[in-house]
Amino acid sequence: MQQFGIIGLSVMGKNLALNVRNNGFSVSGFSIDKKEVDALANYKDEKLKPTYSWEEFVSSLEKPRKILIQIAAGKPVDETLAKLLPLLDKGDILLDGGNSNFHDTNRRFHELQEHGIHFIGMGVSGGEEGALKGPALMPGGDEEAYKEVAPILEAIAAKNSDGHPCVSFIGPEGSGHYVKMVHNGIEYGIMQEFSEVYDVLRKVAGKSNAEMSQIFADWNQGLVQAYLSEITAEVLKQKDDLTPDYVIDHILNVASYKGTGNWMLEDGVHLGAPISVVAEAVLARFMSKATTREGKEVQWNGEVPINLIDNLAKALQLSQAVAYAQGFQQLKMAADAYHWELHYPAIAQSWEAGCIIRSSMLKDIEKAFANGKQLNNMFQDAYFNKLMEQNLPALRQVIELATRAGIPTPTLSAALNYLESIFNPSLPANLIQGQRDYFGAHTYYRNDRAGVYHTQWFEEK
């Protein structure tokens, strides 16, 4: 009998199966796509069992069965659960490792609980390579069931610099998929920040692709030690297969999305979370399609400050911190609203390796939230407060220069505005309240006494 089962053997499912096998566990694989099962069969390895029917798959697994569903999110997951349910026994454990919406996971968790099936909604990040060599895992749902699968998940997960596996139990219901959704929202934010910095580098600093590649590679050893720095350097130096040029210059500048970053924004709006960097990153993807492209190319003939490259690194470092900060702020608001107990240092730790947003900064974030410290925003922590003080002038300079050059910086500007706002004692919302009370008698609170007030702004006729 096999110790673990995986349904869906496409990019992620197949590589996760190999990872489970490489860590000494036996695994059965099944897919509705026979070609995917045949590909598994080609390994001819008794620890990798291909199965060709739902019944064969389920009956090949030791009890309680531990089954990972790694397929396209949405309706396919409900269809798969409907196929599996009649074949399972009470006490079996199902994990959904796809990018499922947390609302769906909440519903499935409770529905399956009624059937005595343990359900774990598990965010998985790291793409194809991560799935094979060690992904970041974000499991939430049934904690007792988590303990049963923890040895396998800890074995296959990426390990951080201390050798700790990048997986820990997140919380109840759909909280694991919620954390993955926030991961992806942060991912959108940081990717857009990188693209704005790239735009300033090429259009203001006049750097070539090869020079920019080297700059990002240098930053990856310095202020912005991050997977996204590493791959940006790689993307910028890649030559094209079809022309003598760099491939980056022939990639159409329309950003696609499957939408998990959009979901973070949707729930952020629901919660009232000030996640401006994520919002601007989502909107920038929309704008990349909506723009008419009829304008003139930016031609910068002005001065290029000698410290521009250093300041771009500092601007990117600080705006990256803001993207993470907004993610953790939303997590805290979600934990309060949905009555989940989330462990922020453990979440930071699970992102320290294996995932797309991994960076050296996550260690500092883990420390910022250590010992149950409840921060309203991450910049209340001394380390990040100092980073803000040190890097704000650089961020301002980059945005000022980009603005003069006519280069849009939606996420860098959102990061600056966030930092200008979070400790600000006199944001101008008093005027909004006055206007609301004027036109709609919506009332307002005062800053000098308790109670709810309404002003008679004009004489009634």
Ligand SMILES: NC(=O)C1=CN([C@@H]2O[C@H](COP(=O)(O)OP(=O)(O)OC[C@H]3O[C@@H](n4cnc5c(N)ncnc54)[C@H](OP(=O)(O)O)[C@@H]3O)[C@@H](O)[C@H]2O)C=CC1
């Ligand atoms: N690719 C990545 O980098 C990452 C992906 N993920 C998530 O992991 C999951 C799998 O991703 P990936 O490997 O890229 O593959 P896809 O998202 O392309 O999903 C393909 C798999 O889903 C199966 N499938 C589709 N519809 C159904 C259905 N109705 N019933 C059963 N199976 C179905 C496919 O079978 P068939 O071929 O027959 O359609 C195939 O096995 C997704 O939820 C994705 O969002 C998470 C992190 C990273």
Ligand SMILES: O=C(CO)[C@H](O)[C@H](O)COP(=O)(O)O
């Ligand atoms: O989950 C992921 C990484 O963590 C995927 O790569 C994600 O689907 C990419 O998102 P999008 O297609 O919306 O850019």
